[in-house]
Amino acid sequence: MGDSLNLVLFSGTDDKLQAAAVLIAGAAAVGRRVHVFLQYWALAAFQADALDADHGLSGESGEAGRRLVAEAAAAGQPRWHERLRQAKALGEVDIRACSLSMDVLKLQESDLSDLVDGVEGVASFYLDAGDGPIVFI
Amino acid sequence: MGDSLNLVLFSGTDDKLQAAAVLIAGAAAVGRRVHVFLQYWALAAFQADALDADHGLSGESGEAGRRLVAEAAAAGQPRWHERLRQAKALGEVDIRACSLSMDVLKLQESDLSDLVDGVEGVASFYLDAGDGPIVFI
Amino acid sequence: MGDSLNLVLFSGTDDKLQAAAVLIAGAAAVGRRVHVFLQYWALAAFQADALDADHGLSGESGEAGRRLVAEAAAAGQPRWHERLRQAKALGEVDIRACSLSMDVLKLQESDLSDLVDGVEGVASFYLDAGDGPIVFI
Numbered sequence: 001m002g003d004s005l006n007l008v009l010f011s012g013t014d015d016k017l018q019a020a021a022v023l024i025a026g027a028a029a030v031g032r033r034v035h036v037f038l039q040y041w042a043l044a045a046f047q048a049d050a051l052d053a054d055h056g057l058s059g060e061s062g063e064a065g066r067r068l069v070a071e072a073a074a075a076g077q078p079r080w081h082e083r084l085r086q087a088k089a090l091g092e093v094d095i096r097a098c099s100l101s102m103d104v105l106k107l108q109e110s111d112l113s114d115l116v117d118g119v120e121g122v123a124s125f126y127l128d129a130g131d132g133p134i135v136f137i
Numbered sequence: 138m139g140d141s142l143n144l145v146l147f148s149g150t151d152d153k154l155q156a157a158a159v160l161i162a163g164a165a166a167v168g169r170r171v172h173v174f175l176q177y178w179a180l181a182a183f184q185a186d187a188l189d190a191d192h193g194l195s196g197e198s199g200e201a202g203r204r205l206v207a208e209a210a211a212a213g214q215p216r217w218h219e220r221l222r223q224a225k226a227l228g229e230v231d232i233r234a235c236s237l238s239m240d241v242l243k244l245q246e247s248d249l250s251d252l253v254d255g256v257e258g259v260a261s262f263y264l265d266a267g268d269g270p271i272v273f274i
Numbered sequence: 275m276g277d278s279l280n281l282v283l284f285s286g287t288d289d290k291l292q293a294a295a296v297l298i299a300g301a302a303a304v305g306r307r308v309h310v311f312l313q314y315w316a317l318a319a320f321q322a323d324a325l326d327a328d329h330g331l332s333g334e335s336g337e338a339g340r341r342l343v344a345e346a347a348a349a350g351q352p353r354w355h356e357r358l359r360q361a362k363a364l365g366e367v368d369i370r371a372c373s374l375s376m377d378v379l380k381l382q383e384s385d386l387s388d389l390v391d392g393v394e395g396v397a398s399f400y401l402d403a404g405d406g407p408i409v410f411i
Contacts, residue, residue, distance in 0.1 A: 003268050005271070006407075008293075008409075010289075010290070010293050010411075011332070011334065012334060013334050014393065015147075015177055015178075016147070018389045019145075019147050019176050019273075020179060022176075022235075022274075023145065023259060023260075024261055026258070026259030026260055026262070026263055027263060029259075029260055030260050030263045032263065038244065039293050039296075040289055040293060040339075041289075041332065041334050041335060041339065044339065047146060055334075056334060058148070058178065058333075058334075059195075059196040059333040059334075060149060060150050060178050060192075060193060060195075060196075061178060063179065065177075065242075067179065068241060068242055068243060069241060070228075072240065072241040073211070077240075077241070098296075099268055100296055103346065103351075104342060104343060104346040104351070105339075105342055106342060121300070122296055122297060122300030122303075123300055123303055123304050124301075125300070126300055126306065127299060127304060129407075131141075131277050131407075132407070133268075133269070133270050133271040133407050134272060134279070134407040134409050135145075135271050135273045135409070136293075136297075136409045136410060136411050137147075137273050142407050142408070152284075152314055152315075153284070156282075156313050156314060156410075159313075159372075159374055159396055160282065160396060160410075161399055162396075162399055163395070163396030164400060166396075166397055167397050167400045167401060169400065194284070195315065196332075196333040197285065197286060197287050197315050197329075197330060197332075197333075199316060202314075202315065202318065205378060205379055205380060206378060209377070209378040212288050213410070214377075214378070270280075270403075270405075270406070270407050270408040272282075272408050272409070272410045273410060274284075274410050
């Protein structure tokens, strides 16, 4: 089933958060342990009061793309944070905030959603990652 | 020569598609098997009637960057989809559309370029990826 | 401590360069060898006269994000290229410019910062990467 999956999540637009949630949920479903490290705009999206906000889409989405994504959401596609919650219930998904990004964004751990399991430094991220793949989104 | 290379292609701008095509062709040239999984805007770019469209550049390219990329194209640099076709002729390059993204974009398999070898779910992507690196573009 | 870390650096905005520098410095600090391959807008940012330029932020940063990043810089957070220089002094960090991107951007090796150790092709990148993770930023 492969190694654990290590994911540095930097981007905080709804399309990239959805793509990340699909990759995380899929990894959990096939029995891979997932370790997520939140930086910058992804970390901002994981604030407790920000999960349901409109985080926009990648600049390249265009008007037609925006409409299709909105229609998929209206048709009942799970939101990215709902998909992550399901993945955490199903498998081993550990989500950590990057301590340096916490400083840049002036956040406290109490500002974050309960989807986040704690704060860690980049050295800790690598020590856990071992030989596994590292994906940056 | 290393493991197979697994590439989740999300972005559909011409500069990222070109960077992805260079990485895929290079991997094929050194004998690595390549497995590409198309999501969102990259999948949109692989529609049969979209290959030659202008997909724009990353927002950060700037005016000078846009001019240099246009000059490289005019000077005969292969387009990203030409480079991919060469890579498929040269090595083992398997390109699959993400089934969830097909639903979001309301696409049928018959809408896609013949560069795409089929549609698969994320679980199938991981089962094939095994311990190999996973790159998100 | 895991394999070497192979990083394809494509993006040249200050937030992604900073995220990359944090990941590179962290890898060097835990004893991982780091191999960086510069493409497109990241390569443009490594020109000798461009290191200190304002490279902007990802389109998604928003006004509040821009202000927080500026405040972190004013509060003494090391700039991305300073962090990279520290990482090169501390560990084994090899930075190479992609030869194809050099052609697109019409650059000579003498245009590049001394942080860059040379120019290489994509085949050379893979031969060095072996089985290690490959991260695209």
